[in-house]
Amino acid sequence: MNTIYLTTSEEDLKKAAGILQRGGLVAFPTETVYGLGGNALDLNASRRIYAAKGRPSDNPLIVHISELSQAEPLVRRVSGLEYPEGSDIPVNAHRLAEAIWPGPMTMVLPKSPLVPKETTGGLDTVALRLPANAATLRLIEYAGIPVAGPSANISGRPSPTTWQHVRDDLDGRIDAVIKGEPCIGGIESTVVDMTEELPVILRPGLITPERISQVLQLPCSYDPAILGSPDPSLVPKAPGMKYRHYAPKAEMRLFRLREGNPGRSADQLISVMNEEAEEYRRLGRNVEVLFYESEREAAEKLFADLRRLDQENADMIFAAALDQSSSIGFSVMNRMLKSAGYNIVEV
Ligand code: TXA
Numbered sequence: 001m002n003t004i005y006l007t008t009s010e011e012d013l014k015k016a017a018g019i020l021q022r023g024g025l026v027a028f029p030t031e032t033v034y035g036l037g038g039n040a041l042d043l044n045a046s047r048r049i050y051a052a053k054g055r056p057s058d059n060p061l062i063v064h065i066s067e068l069s070q071a072e073p074l075v076r077r078v079s080g081l082e083y084p085e086g087s088d089i090p091v092n093a094h095r096l097a098e099a100i101w102p103g104p105m106t107m108v109l110p111k112s113p114l115v116p117k118e119t120t121g122g123l124d125t126v127a128l129r130l131p132a133n134a135a136t137l138r139l140i141e142y143a144g145i146p147v148a149g150p151s152a153n154i155s156g157r158p159s160p161t162t163w164q165h166v167r168d169d170l171d172g173r174i175d176a177v178i179k180g181e182p183c184i185g186g187i188e189s190t191v192v193d194m195t196e197e198l199p200v201i202l203r204p205g206l207i208t209p210e211r212i213s214q215v216l217q218l219p220c221s222y223d224p225a226i227l228g229s230p231d232p233s234l235v236p237k238a239p240g241m242k243y244r245h246y247a248p249k250a251e252m253r254l255f256r257l258r259e260g261n262p263g264r265s266a267d268q269l270i271s272v273m274n275e276e277a278e279e280y281r282r283l284g285r286n287v288e289v290l291f292y293e294s295e296r297e298a299a300e301k302l303f304a305d306l307r308r309l310d311q312e313n314a315d316m317i318f319a320a321a322l323d324q325s326s327s328i329g330f331s332v333m334n335r336m337l338k339s340a341g342y343n344i345v346e347v
Pocket residue numbers: 030032033034035036059060061062106108120123125126127129131149150151152187188189190191202203237238239240241
């Protein structure tokens with residue numbers, strides 16, 4: 001298949017919308033990572049998305065919309081939730097949407113029969129997201145259909161934050177790529193389960209539990225399965241969280257300060273990493289050291305750095321762990337730990 005590369009001009013966005021309407025696949029920019037779009041209501045388009053990514057078909061796709069009202073026919077009323085008159089979107093989901101969308105948050109709600117099980121990985125719920133990217137919102141509007149969109153990478157690889165990353169993974173496997181801006185968020189949206197009375201975060205992201213709590217005036221917790229709980233019987237409610245993810249080709253190690261070791265500082269952590277890297281370099285290994293000044297910078301750059309180091313044929317990547325006591329640090333560390341295959345060195 002010949003993949004075409006489109007700009008964000010009106011003409012090109014209309015062309016891309018036509019491809020989506022005809023069941024084709026178009027990669028699009030968002031504020032978090034690039035997505036691989038297809039008609040969410042067309043089960044064949046969903047099957048093509050799974051095939052292009054090499055993704056297991058029990059891992060549901062996020063459905064992108066351009067305005068809240070587009071969600072109405074996609075969701076279904078259930079008992080136990082409060083609804084405003086004339087809407088099948090729960091009151092709390094309305095509140096979150098008004099406060100945070102467009103923005104890096106995905107809400108899981110009970111799905112209507114209109115959404116095929118192929119799109120939701122067999123689940124009875126649908127994940128909805130209204131991304132903060134003007135070109136992509138126009139694309140969805142022109143297409144006039146909800147757009148299923150997982151991250152536009154080959155399954156297991158770091159998520160793409162530039163259109164060039166998408167090209168590296170999916171050229172020849174999809175119909176088109178929109179050449180938008182690099183993503184500023186850098187990690188995927190927060191996924192929040194809104195199917196029960198209280199919101200539960202299924203995948204951490206840049207929208208924190210504190211923010212959700214503040215908007216809803218309700219407690220907001222993490223799904224225990226993402227807290228690194230030792231109980232192996234806990235299965236994450238977001239099926240994607242159980243798969244191997246974000247893995248660079250190089251062996252990756254995370255260096256962190258041992259708890260209760262107040263004698264050491266972040267500077268010392270870096271010098272230990274550098275010393276160890278030097279030792280491996282003397283043995284002829286190509287070792288790269290990653291260190292970020294802030295959690296936001298880590299979020300923005302992590303996936304792009306992992307892809308760059310792969311291209312530079314790094315054998316080993318040493319990265320400094322982030323402080324997990326802040327919600328953003330926790331969200332980025334959720335990815336870093338998976339990238340490193342939970343390979344942690346305590347110093
Ligand atoms: O920022 C993002 O969310 C990006 C951009 C493109 O929007 N998309 C993205 O999609 O990261 P994906 O498919 O790579 O990740 C979707 C995550 C997976 O962990 C999946 O299991 C979970 O959301 N998910 C999707 N639908 C769900 C549902 N109905 N119930 C629970 N989890 C769901």
